[in-house]
Amino acid sequence: MPELVLTLSCIDRKGIVGAVGSSIAAQDCNILESAQYFDRPSGRFFMRVHFAAPEGMTPERFRDGFRPTLLAYDMDAEITDLAVRPRVLLMVSKTGHCLNDLLYRWRIGQLPMDLVAVASNHEDWRKRVEAEGIPFHFLPITADTKADQEAQLLELVEKEGVELIILARYMQILSDALSRRLEGRVINIHHSFLPSFKGAKPYHQAHARGVKIIGATAHYVTPDLDEGPIIEQDTERVDHTMSPDDLVAAGRDIESRVLARAVRFHLEQRILKNGDRTIVFK
Template identity: 55%
Template sequence: MDPQAEVEHILTIDCPERTGIVHAVTGFLLEQGRDIVELKHFGDRRAGQFFMRVEVAGADAPDLTEHMREVFAPLAAEYGATWSLAPKGTKMRVLIMVSKFDHCLNDLLHRARLGELPIDVVAVVSNHTDHQSLAEWHNIPFFHVPVTPESKPAAEARLLELIEEFDVELVVLARYMQVLSDELSRKLTGKTINIHHSFLPSFKGAKPYHQAWDRGVKTVGATAHYVNAELDEGPIISQQVQDVDHTYSPADLVAAGRDTECKALSNAVKWHAEGRAFLYGNRTVVLR
């Protein structure tokens, strides 16, 4: 088959564990004339849940994606599966929120511009105006939404308006230093990723690197996780760590942590956008 005439799709499946799922799915793909390029799966026997991600390739055809979705739906229903099927390379629509620190924002915008992340950053929202010029340099709409204790409900309502207006699929908190309300966190469950500048579950809350210095840590790190109503308790997607020693001051630890924050967050965004991260309960499965 001429690779130039092929089209690739990604199929993800999350369902109760049951004998025969892999056989059923691969049989379906064979019937559809799809070649399997990559297949990852995991059955969590303790939780009784099964996760699968398949990249497939095959001849293109008119309305191919909709046809495959239509014929796969009965099989998915038989296994009680939550599933998605989309052409590979489909870019996820992302809104990034940021406060004063710009390193994670800059890293995400740079990687997106280079094509390293399968995302389309459709808006940047901040409670400060510091990074408006950076967003505009990337030709991305910037929205200043200030937050005070009195204006927080209105600010969160404005955020929801922007999410709807830009048809946002994922919200990324790239060092956004405001705590989302429980109500907003629930509305955005599974659709919001936060970077915490610490190796969770240690050193939650404010100034984690200073907490780490007080404890004489020998490593620092960062944690990217889904947001839920519990502060810094969301399901972990990605973590990065770096060795340090007693010579590091709190400022040195902060500097060392910046790279881990950028890498942990970009990995989490990439894995989510590629359909590799599955959320269930307070855990994740990442098929990579």
């Protein structure tokens, strides 16, 4: 049976959950998982429903049947068929721990995505990627060639129908124009517990401040550097005996698991935007 996910948000009113459930049942669908949240500051209601549908049901057909409820509550809603895997592009530079982790999780079926390519501004990971049977695109970049490189990247995205880009320690800053064009479609892993220690060498910044906890943050990319809506974070305790290199080494595991969780939440339609914040139904 097809399995669909409905995500929605609207101004909070009485009867939303009942109306949604009744509409789903009226189309001969069975709810498998449901979660909702009321955000008091904004007055908005958020909901995610995962349900099994009868044979032949499509997102378009379900939306037609759901339209009266959608209009009655003035909802922003999306319906996704979980059998249709998003087309994903990975980007990496020289550091490959997040890339390797994602490739492994994809290979064992833990990340429901269609991995169409890996792009990098270095050649270091070509053999590793091609060993998985995935196309590797070398896109070198300098300050003088940044515009041309991003044009090539955008061409690749459009040619392959890429729906999600994962910056798996891709150590180049996307231009404001490209960030705006791809907003909501790019997930980055930043090697610190944002909003602390933005920008370059965050572990060195953390060491200089004598922190006792380090972390990593997965977030959507926006034109504002390291300011995009946060999806997932994690931390680990450290102490005064550890050098900056020790912090970098400890951080690799945190970065890998945080990025993998964020990607899975996105693929499973568990993330709803709420202004500069996210609602994540885990």
